[in-house]
Amino acid sequence: MTLLSTRGLTKQYAGLHAVEDVDFDLPQGQVRALIGPNGAGKTTFVGMLCGRIAPTRGTVIFDGKDISTLPAHKRIALGMAYTFQITSVFANLGVAENVALAARRRLQGAAVQDAVADALAQVGLGDRIDQTAGDLSYGHQRLLEIAMGLVQKPRLLILDEPTQGLAESEVAAFKTLIRALSDTTTILLIEHNMSVVMETADVITVLNFGRVLAEGAPSDIHADAAVQAAYLGTG
Incomplete structure (x- = not known):
């Protein structure tokens, strides 16, 4: 069952496409990592999922309901929870x-x-x-x-850069926590620490210039030449 999906999700700022025509499907029970270089549109995309940023166009569907115009607090009431890149x-x-x-x-x-x-x-x-x-x-x-x-x-837990500022031992404990939570919670993880991404995610979505560049299992993403060139720095 798909818990969260977007169709044609787009955000423009004065003509600049921060996110452009993103189609995204997150099945219930999956740990999904969202990665990409700085400025790829990750935070804007998540902001539209959470209801903190209004899309220019496109739809956000949660548990079969169109929530594109719902405010953030009503999305929380439906079972979405999120942490921010800056502590709140x-x-x-x-x-x-x-x-x-x-x-x-x-x-x-x-x-x-x-x-x-x-x-x-x-x-x-x-x-x-x-x-x-x-x-x-x-x-x-x-x-x-x-x-x-x-x-x-929550039914969906969105974590934006959760390991930023953690000591190495705390990062290891965080990986264990994500694996334990995956039995009961769908997780969307926005993360730069590639060891965390590769060891916890079932599927990785890569954004670049506001568009989906690639999507697949960690091993496939790690071997993807386009991803290496754009983000992993090995191309």
Whole structure:
């Protein structure tokens, strides 16, 4: 079953095509990586999926429904959760309260506290539950943001550069987390760390100049001459 798809999705800025005529299909239960050089249109594309950027034309379909004009908060209510390239935690609040704010979209009472503890444990922040979010390192704030997404039990989790700022050991733990989540959650991963992409993704979509350059299994993408020339730097 296809959970998320786009048809002809396009975004123009003063005549510049940031994203142009992208057809995209993400099956339920898949881990999909979206890669491409800087300026390829990845963040704009994801912004249109999430409802933060209005497309110039084209459609976004989620679970069989046309959500092209739905605002971001209504897409969240349908089961989409996402983290941003720049952290968006509430720095003055505690770690637990940040996650609790997200949890309260679907839970009440004591269930919130249990869900918060579970989500923080999943991302390796269980021992930091009493800290203030702004006191965390940048990498740990990224993990906190992922916990805020996970606690919503989303059908689709979109992660934009989630390993940016993480230590090598934390990146390894993140790979393990993605593999564990793939049993219950569809994941779209926008990532520059190619070891993360190659080791966690079922399928990779490559954007270049706002268009889909290639799509396929990690081994096929790694061997693709056009991708090597445009992005991997081995062409």
